[in-house]
Amino acid sequence: SGCEEHTPQEEQPKQKVASSEKKDIKRTETKPFTQELKIPEEISFSKTKKAKFSSQKSLVQIYTDKPTEVLTFRGMLPNPTIRIKRGENFDLEFTNRLPQPTIIHWHGLIVPSVMDGHPKDVIPANKTKHYHYKVDQSAGTFWYHTHPHARTGKEIYHGLSGFYIIEDDEEKRLNLPSGEFDLPLSIQDRRFDENRKLFYKDKEVPQDNNGVLGDVILVNATPFPYKNVKNRKYRLRILNSSSVRTYNLAFDGIEEFALIATDAGLLEAPLMVKNVIVSVAERIDIVIDFKDKRIGDTVTLKNLGFKEVSNLKLHPKYPDFDAKMDIMQFHISEKAEDTSSLPAKLVHIPRMKASEAVRTRTITMEMIAGGLWTLNRKPYDMYRIDERVKLGTTEIWELKNSVHMGHPFHMHGVRFQVLDRSGKIDFPTDKGWKDTVLVMPFETVRIIVKFTMPGLFLYHCHILEHEDQAMMANFFVER
Ligand code: C2O
Ligand code: CU
Ligand code: CU
Incomplete structure (x- = not known):
């Protein structure tokens, strides 16, 4: 299948790119709306049984006049979209062809902790990790990206992210545009x-x-x-x-x-x-x-x-x-005929009630001395467990932002619902299943979450430079 071939770093054409350090950086000129949108190739797990990725340096044509050095999973950008049906097995061999350790995380997927891509599980240069798990959650738009501690921002910036789409029968019946x-x-x-x-x-x-x-x-x-x-x-x-x-x-x-x-x-x-x-x-x-x-x-x-x-x-x-x-x-x-629908009813979302929660935890978003962004005033430590929760229980997490900057709060290994927020802006996105929620300056947002997957997972601010600094923590779901 087309999913097997990938371009190792060595096969990439070499080009010297002028160093732009020290001197004032001259900015690029961009004439908007002259390039046609690129559509990522798709890896469908109904057709492919096993896919291969290798994080690598690549030269790609972002602009048409000169190539740009980026990081990719298969030698080109955009990276492929993973398309998988609920119930199918995800199977991917990931080889790290970067000089530094890295790891892939499946953002929004509820998968076993060892498959989640925790920064303590980074794999060294030229080593391979085998990801395999069954996808068992509702249809939606997810994504993947690398997650090495302190380098996530730089790696995503240079290209290491892609879409991860889950389909299911319930969604298929709706006949949405496809x-x-x-x-x-x-x-x-x-x-x-x-x-x-x-x-x-x-x-x-x-x-x-x-x-x-x-x-x-x-x-x-x-x-x-x-x-x-x-x-x-x-x-x-x-x-x-x-x-x-x-x-x-x-x-x-x-x-x-x-x-x-x-x-x-x-x-x-x-x-x-x-x-x-x-x-x-x-x-x-x-x-x-x-x-x-x-x-x-x-x-x-x-x-x-x-x-x-x-x-x-x-x-x-x-x-x-x-x-x-x-x-x-x-x-x-x-012109085109439109045979797709936009039904008035989509799916049923069971509303989680505050009364189902066994406890409330407070997570604060603060900047501490030295200008470090933190959660609960503790700079991130990969090996420290910050919160212990019980498998199968439901909790309220109260996210308190005490600074003048909004922070998108994200949890691994779960999906959650927004109970309420203290601020004035109404977010229509609060009505659905979430794994990331924007907490506005000086706002408190209460989310309700059920822990269904045991093991160690992350929660963090998803501003990449904040999570790379210190604004991240671990929770452990115990049986
Ligand atoms: Cu996009 Cu720790 O995740
Ligand atoms: Cu994530
Ligand atoms: Cu932040």
Whole structure:
């Protein structure tokens, strides 16, 4: 099958990229909406029994004029989308062809702790890890990325992430847009120098330790792309795989669209919205209908900006949190019949009640002396167990943000529901299954979570530079 071949590092064409250190970095020029959106190849586990990944340095054509050195799993970007049905076995051999240890994590999947990709399980250079587990959770849009301690930000920034889509029969019966009308969109802000070289932290910008912001938006590793579409319904699976930026997404040319799923699965019913806030690592699935558009029309996906999420003073070189930016365009280019549906009812979500919880734990989000972001004032220690919970029990976790910056809080090995939040902004995404939730500045969010998988798992802020610093902790689910 096509899943077997991968390009080892040695076979990549070699190219010297000019060093851009020390001198002021000249910025790249980007003419938006000139490149067509790249669609990741798919690895379907119904067809493939076993897949192979190897983390490797690769040269890829992000821009058409010059190649960019990136990190990939199979020699190209975007990385493949994993597509698997509930009940199928996931089987993948991962070889680390990077000079440093790393590990893959399956974000949002509820899998045995040894398969989850904890940073203490990193594998050394040129070693292989065999991942195998049965997928047993509802349909949804998930993702994978590497997770070595203190280097996750840099590795994801350079390319090491991809989509992981779970399907099930319940979803299939809904007849939502599928096939070419089901588009994954992974959104990342990045920085390129004049040689199209990606650069991560900028020495002139001390704020980068609080999160790296870029001025070029990549969707599926394509800068400010366009996509030709037909005048019918599409399902868009949107993932924010940026380092720190929160997007407030809306469209020019389409006023309302249907939110149909959040991180870990479908909503009970489509929710018509005009915009949705998506913080790092969150996913939204939406259905957008181009049927009233004419051939030749353009619809633009844009970021409305979102200042409330942070009042950190940022460097004038990079667009701030409230920057309004066009992300990509849809060009309505063909007529098409639409046989897909958007049913008024999607799935049943059993509501977890506060009364089912055996206890409440409080997790604080604070910056301690030395400017370190932490949870409960303790810098991360890979080998320390911060919370012990009992398998099969339900708890309330009260997430208290006492700083002037929002933090997307993520837990491994579970999915949860949002009980309530103290802040004023209403998040439509709070209505569905979550594995990541944005806690706004000075806000308290209460989530309710049932622990169904034993073992050691992480919880952390998903701003990549925060989790790399210290804003991460371990919980242990004991039998
Ligand atoms: Cu995207 Cu620790 O996870
Ligand atoms: Cu995760
Ligand atoms: Cu944070």
